[in-house]
Amino acid sequence: MIKTNWIPLFTLLAVVNVQAQLRVWNIKSLDEAKDKNTIEIRAIIKEANEKLNQTLVTVVDKEMTPSSGDKHDYMSMGRYWWPDPTKTDGLPYIRKDGQSNPEIEKLDRYPLSDFARSVETLALAYHLTTDEKYAEKAVADLRIWFLNADTKMNPNMDYGQTIPGVRNGMGRGEGILDTYSFFEMLDAVEILKESKAFETLDQMAIQDWFKTYVSWLQTSTVAAEEQQAKNNHGTAFDVQLTRYALFIGDHELAKKIVNQFAENRLFTQIEPDGSQPLELERTTALGYSTFNLTHFLDMAQMAKSLNIDLLHQESKDGRSILKAIEFLVPYVNQPQAVFPYQQIKEWEAVQENLRWQLYRVDKMLEKPLYNKYYKNRLKKAKKNNTSILY
Numbered sequence: 180m181i182k183t184n185w186i187p188l189f190t191l192l193a194v195v196n197v198q199a200q201l202r203v204w205n206i207k208s209l210d211e212a213k214d215k216n217t218i219e220i221r222a223i224i225k226e227a228n229e230k231l232n233q234t235l236v237t238v239v240d241k242e243m244t245p246s247s248g249d250k251h252d253y254m255s256m257g258r259y260w261w262p263d264p265t266k267t268d269g270l271p272y273i274r275k276d277g278q279s280n281p282e283i284e285k286l287d288r289y290p291l292s293d294f295a296r297s298v299e300t301l302a303l304a305y306h307l308t309t310d311e312k313y314a315e316k317a318v319a320d321l322r323i324w325f326l327n328a329d330t331k332m333n334p335n336m337d338y339g340q341t342i343p344g345v346r347n348g349m350g351r352g353e354g355i356l357d358t359y360s361f362f363e364m365l366d367a368v369e370i371l372k373e374s375k376a377f378e379t380l381d382q383m384a385i386q387d388w389f390k391t392y393v394s395w396l397q398t399s400t401v402a403a404e405e406q407q408a409k410n411n412h413g414t415a416f417d418v419q420l421t422r423y424a425l426f427i428g429d430h431e432l433a434k435k436i437v438n439q440f441a442e443n444r445l446f447t448q449i450e451p452d453g454s455q456p457l458e459l460e461r462t463t464a465l466g467y468s469t470f471n472l473t474h475f476l477d478m479a480q481m482a483k484s485l486n487i488d489l490l491h492q493e494s495k496d497g498r499s500i501l502k503a504i505e506f507l508v509p510y511v512n513q514p515q516a517v518f519p520y521q522q523i524k525e526w527e528a529v530q531e532n533l534r535w536q537l538y539r540v541d542k543m544l545e546k547p548l549y550n551k552y553y554k555n556r557l558k559k560a561k562k563n564n565t566s567i568l569y
Contacts, residue, residue: 352404453506
């Protein structure tokens with residue numbers, strides 16, 4: 180990155196102000212855990228040390244090329260789509276809900292999430308230790324993914340979650356969910372600006388990348404499919420667009436989405452009894468209900484930074500985030516047999532995720548309501564930093 184000795188003051192302040200608008204992570208909680216040298220803190224440092232010597236797999240490293248002919252275009256395959264056994268070439272692929280096709284590992288989905296995770300872990304380690312080696316590696320990863328001409332990802336998801344044999348290789352709106360990994364990564368970017376390794380020009384370039392991506396999200400026909408989705412995909416679209424709008428300083432757009440979120444998402448997806456019908460119809464019903472709840476809470480945290488209380492917003496007939504939680508809590512810490520819907524896999528993993536979401540919402544309430552469901556039950560999982568970041 181070329182250094183410059185002179186940058187207009189208003190430009191520098193704009194970059195600083197834009198990135199200071201929102202933190203999803205609770206840095207105070209992180210620092211308290213640091214003082215106690217908790218197991219989570221030690222796990223972060225250990226993982227960061229492992230990341231120091233890891234080389235990123237980038238979008239240009241995939242064997243396949245999108246139909247655009249440009250490997251810089253992100254490409255993934257729909258998780259639940261499999262070759263049709265009745266066809267010689269298997270095309271077009273057919274859907275098996277809840278059953279993941281291992282072919283998804285061949286494209287960009289996991290490299291993107293691995294990249295985001297690497298930046299997050301390294302930035303946290305830098306904050307905890309002030310050791311520049313962690314920041315230098317995180318910044319190098321950011322440059323590889325967003326800036327370097329040979330390796331960067333183009334700011335679009337035109338080829339996300341493609342289905343072989345369908346739409347001539349064009350992606351689907353569902354593919355936008357793949358960039359949800361950037362949601363928390365932007366907090367890592369915020370942390371990294373404290374480092375001398377993260378130059379102002381880096382910050383501006385990454386901000387420009389997200390400006391272009393925000394424009395794509397608002398104008399692309401593929402993105403329009405996701406925005407119009409009535410289930411967790413629509414929720415995740417709004418959460419992402421809000422997060423990126425805040426990152427680039429478009430507060431008007433962010434507030435518009437947040438102010439419409441209850442009517443557009445909560446009250447249309449949550450029934451008066453708290454059920455989420457479009458998630459309950461899935462073969463992993465508890466998993467998807469919890470997944471969508473996670474998005475609701477992500478938006479509620481951002482809304483709070485804008486002085487908007489989404490957590491307690493309720494429709495005239497009683498639909499709300501808290502009602503969605505009340506629908507799910509009877510199944511927490513229970514055997515799968517009590518759940519009257521399908522959950523064809525990962526019952527215990529979903530239970531653990533739901534416990535973490537209850538822990539998280541208690542952190543957002545003035546008085547905890549759900550601690551009896553997770554007290555003494557949460558696992559100190561190496562890769563779960565929820566206990567210290569929320």
